[in-house]
Amino acid sequence: MNFLKAPAYSCCRPLFKKQQWWSFLLFICGWLLCSARLSYAQEGRVRLLQSPFGLVRDSAWVVDHLNQVAISYQLKQLDSCYRYADSALEMATRQQYTAGKAATYKILGNYYAFTSNKYLAYRFCRDARVLYEAMGDTAHLVPVVMNQAVYYEQDSAHDRAVTAFRTAMALGATLKKDSVYGQVLANYDFIYRNDSTKRDSIKWAVTKAHEIARRYDDKRLLFYLAIREADHLLPTAGMAVVSRRLDSLYQEADRLGYYYLAFRASRLMMEYKSRLKAPDSIRYYEQMVTAAGKGGYNGLIMDAADKLYHYYHERHNEAAATRYGGIMLTSLRYIENIKAQGEVDYMGYFMQDQQMRQLQADFESQRQVLEGKRIERRNMIFGIVVGAIILGGIIWGIAYVVRASRRTRRHVREQEAINKEIREKNALLKTNDDFKNMMISLIAHDFRLPLANVLDVTTLLKRRTFTLEEAAALIIKAETAASNTLVVFDNILRWIRTQLSGFVYAPEPCDPTALILAAWKGLEPLAVEKRIHLVVNIPSTLRVYGHPEMLQFVHRNLLHNALKFSPGGTDITVSAKRTDGFVTITFSDQGTGMPAEVLTRLFAFNVHGAGGVQQAKGAGLALIICKDFINKMNGNIQAGNNAGGGSSFWYTLPDLVKN
Structure with missing residues (x-):
């Protein structure tokens, strides 16, 4: 195989810009090729593990070899890869075998990368890194950190990608066996x-x-490098050379x-x-x-x-178009099933569901076209047979009835399609309208108090009944209120972008004390006024x-x-406590408390009542968004009345020390 030789590498840019996602999958593919080697002495054990799992007992040895089988399938049969990895994870969990769980997390991270589920790929890769760092297993930690660098680069987080990749390079260079270091170097070009x-x-x-691949006679790594280098040859070698190389691959x-x-070669x-x-x-x-x-x-x-669906549809090859439409529908259902295995932000899920319904409608429309053509041919044959027997007048009558019936059915189908489209668009408009009202209420809620402070200051300035020092203090107060308003605006704008474009929740350590004091700073003018x-x-x-x-x-x-x-004149108390790996932060006041009927629907968003969306406004809507945010952070938020008077709100989030 000539492509296993190391051709002269060209550092010039490719003629065409590649899509980052496919490059990212190719890099994952290279790592899998290098890590999937099973020696001849292990083949008998692998065949044993491929037999029904009931024939083997739980053990660390079985977990390790189930993971090896999963890796060996990752570039051949993705479903088989998941089956063996899932079995390995269950057994490793029962055995409390940390190294086996870490290896399975690494495999599942790559599996979800191949299914285009970036959220789960991030999550499993992160969990694998945490376990390997805790065990001090540098040899297995290096490829995990390298995968994280590739994920960050694919998501255009270049600074984080460079930081992770430098870590992988530094750790890989310290290993006694440099075969893993060769895998890291093969990804240098992508970063x-x-x-x-x-x-x-x-x-x-x-x-x-x-050099490393040839020294270890690692044909899989050479295979991977040959695919990468074929992508760089076009500007210098020409299409004919690249075509022969890719066809050979x-x-x-x-x-x-x-x-x-x-x-990948075909792509x-x-x-x-x-x-x-x-x-x-x-x-x-x-x-x-x-x-x-x-x-x-x-x-x-x-x-x-x-692409194939539209190509054959434009050329009126309905059979081929229907076939590829069915493949698209199967692919979407597969993606939906994969996403159901993890957490998905509701806006992304909503758009994916809309796309699936549209594809289902297109597929059903194509099926109806084919069915209509079959009916049309059958009616034509029937008309010919009847026309040879019955007189011209009867033939004319039957033909008229058939044509009228066909027009009626066509009109009915067209009307049903129009009604269905109208219903779907109405549902989408309703959802968008609910989201718009939520945005307006959120902005009104968070901007009312800061802007009121600015207005009070400007009103006092107009009266001109104060000294120069008092005027300077008022101007500073107005500047502080305006700055706080700008910070709130930036935060709301950033949240709106996450809702409209979809985002992957990536938690990080947070200092609740610092965040609470920063939030209180914007409320100090009102607090000073009420002596709270x-x-x-x-x-x-x-x-x-x-x-x-x-x-x-x-x-x-x-x-x-x-x-x-x-x-006025009371205190607001914020306290915290740890319980079973979680932290609960409580906000307590000394007010009059809340009625029972308010508590029962405090965090409920009801858009179907007599008042419509207007029922969920002001602080009520803000609390609904608070609940949505806390749920996304794997926590919980509640409220209740204090025994001695007043009310309390508290939320619970994972503790950094325990997690």
């Missing part, structure tokens, strides 16, 4: 491909990776059963042919669908199947896992509610 100052370093890294990968590699050729508008580009789309289907990579089929003091009884070392901006929104609203309903 620094847009940095013109790193061209010499990229060339050195690829050359070093080749495709044939070899298909022969060895590495269907993802065959899929590269499709990108080149499509951009050059070559007439045979559609063949590579079909090869992509075939290779992905053989290996169970249903999450990667959507783009190619969509804030008492914070939280240990300075206490930290929670959460999202700082979400958490700060919750703090502002709970403090504002307590301040609004507290009588």
